[in-house]
Amino acid sequence: NGTPSKVEVVLEKSNGVDSSPNDLEMLGELHITPSESKNSVPETKTLIPPIIDETLEDRSPSSNSSKSSDRIANGFGSFLSALISYLSTDDEFRITPRVLNFISGCPNFGLGALDSSRYRKSDPTSKRDILLEQNPFYRKQADLAAKSSICLDLYVVSGLRYIDLASLKYLTLMTGGNLLLYDTTVNASLPQDIYRQLRKPRGFDCLLRIRTSPEYSVSSVYGHLVSDENHESVFKFAGCDSSKIISLTFEFHEASGFSELIRTNNPNLFFPALQMAFAFTKEQTGIDSNGNAVLIPVRMLRIVTYKLQIANSFASLYKSASADTIIAHLTHQMILNAEESGIKESCRSAQEWLVKLQAMFTLNQIPAPDQSGQRRPGPRLAESDSLQFIPRFFYALLKSSLFSNQSIHPDVRIYLQCLFSALEPRYLSKALYPALSSFSSCDNRSRPALFLSQEEVNLCSDAIYLLDAFDGIYVYYATNDSTLPFPPPHNSVLRQEVDDLQANTPLISPRVIFARKGDSKSRYFISRLIEDTNTQGFGWDEFEAQIAKQVDAFVQNHRSN
Incomplete structure (x- = not known):
């Protein structure tokens, strides 16, 4: 609802540097050769002042380590400070850059x-302290970058050596960039x-900018953005693409909410609305007066106004809800609560929310008494088409490496904080609770959706299983039948679906693993059957029984009061 505003600004061509549209499509062409572009590339050695004036031995003995990898000097912070300062202050070279940072060791x-050495010295019983930043330097650098519209990506190839992403993560969270972690260089999808x-x-x-009608307002915003210091309900992204999401919490200004609108029942009188205005710069290819290809920054404005539907009953409210979206919003809240109060407290308060959700679902829809005055039991959340998967998604969240009580x-x-908070709900749900389906052959799908348990697989008794876990796609042959081609032929329905899933997964390139029953790679598939009780503690049946007991206690207590 609104006409985009478009402003075109043509940049002067720099001598010696030409850009063609095809250059931007190939990673290998994204560089400038100084020898060929010496007239247009600044002499950065003279522009960047000396910033490293110490040796590793000069640092405090408490920060040194006997590990050889810790004694390799990594001056990433000094480099980053100089780069952001340079890009922020040179008006002649003013651009809105995207900076790709590659790091393989802790900036020491x-x-x-x-x-x-903080990781080795940390208390193994405490999961919170090690997840907090030890130095605000990178948060401050991220703030400077965001104010200058510098987008920072961070690619970490660490071999799972300690990098302290708790301090570095703000470089991406505050500038709209991405943080990706690779535990090995072998077969890495970097x-x-x-x-x-x-x-x-x-x-x-x-x-x-977010605007609402008078009855309510935005109380919290979650996502890879920063609030504008001078304007309320205005937020900044240094960089953004179509896969980025934000999550909003609303609050009513009055306890009555929208009840007055429901009472009047006159939709022509007024309706609640939500309006978002999004302004951004995108780069388009163009031709200058000399016929050379140039990049043209174009300022765009998108305005959308949503008319909000008001539910006239609890049943319609529950029916219209989205389990994927609810869990995505809950994940944002749990990540923030974990930073403030620790993982254990975040999980405890979220479980209380789940119990209350299920209990109120029952209490809000208790049928009227029958002729004998007997009140029938209310419906359970498991009976809701739209919400029945919320308990399983929450269970998967507790079992994930983000909130697991394991080491x-x-x-x-x-890394999972940054990844999960950047995913659309439909992809986050797969990252938490992978999508499992079965095939009777490489060209015939049998069951489109299965629960993640070995018992479910055994009862299904199909030959092949496809599991999409977002970061990995696993094809598991549950039989050693030699008549079934292994791996699936490229022209088969199964293989084409695998290729489509891999091509359309955002942010990362999921690895594809084909495995037969009993071989070493089958463990990847088995480990994703998270409803089974295994080394990670509780299973789904145990969790479901525990929640049901708490829900019943809540309902009984509510009725007695």
Whole structure:
């Protein structure tokens, strides 16, 4: 609802640097050769002042380590500070850049030096302290970058050595960039992930304004953005693409909410609304006066106004709800609560919410008494077409490496914080609770949806299973029947679906694994059957029984009061 505003600004061509549309499609062409472009590339050695004036041995002995990898000087913080300062202050070279940062060790040298031994020294019983930043330097650098519309991506190839992503994560969270972690260089999808990100259309220097009708307002906003210091309900993204999401919490100004609108029942009188205005700059290819290809920054404005439907009953409210969206919003809230109060407290309060949700679902829809005065029991959440998967999604969230009570590498937890908070609900639900289906042959799908348990697989008794876990796609042959081609032929229905899933997964390139029953790779498939009780503790049946008991207690207590 609204006409886009378009402003075109043509940049002068720099001598010696030409850009063609095809250059932006190939990763190998995204560089400038100084020898060929010496007239247009600034002499950065003279522009960037000396910033490293110490050796690793000069640092405090408490931050040194006997590990050889810790003694390799990594001055990432000094480099980053100089780069952001340079890109922020040089008006002649003013651009809205996207900076891809590659790091394989903890920044332990120069500005923003981090103590790489903190992980080994941390209390193994405490999961919170190690997830908090140890140095605000990178948060401050991210804030400077966001104010100058500099988008920062961070690619970490660490071999799961401690990098302290708890301190580095703000570089991406506050600028609209992406953080990707690779535990090994063997078969890593880093080149594919970079190419996938660079070829995706992207907006820079983005502003989002949210407006609501008078009865309610936005109370919290979650996502990879920062609030504008001078304007209320205005948020900034240094960079943004179509896969980025934000999550909003609303609150009523009065306890009556929309009840007055429901009472009048006159939709022509007034309706609640939500309006979003999104301004951004995108780069388009054009031709200058000399016939050369140039990049033209174009300022765009998109305005959309939503008319909000008001539910006239609890039943219609529950029917219209989306389990995927609810769990995505809950994940954002749990991540924030974990930072403030710790993982254990975040999971406890979220479980209380789940119990209350299920109990109120029953209490709000208790049928009227029959002729004998007997009150029939209310419906259970498991009977709701739209909400029945919420308990399973929540169970999967507790079992995930983000919130598991097991010993998880802190950098993995931080990586999942950044990943899960950036995913659309439909993809987050698969990352938490993978989609499992079965095939009787490579060309015949048998069951489109199965629960994630070994018992379910055994009862199904199909030959082949396809499991889409977002970061991995697993094809598992439950039989050693030699008549079934292995792996699936490229022209088969199964293989084509695998290819489609891999091509359309955002942010990362999921690995594809084909396995037969009994071989070493089958463990990847078996480990994703998260409803089974295994080394990670409780199983689904135990969790469901525990929640049901708490729900019954809540309902009984509510009725007695």
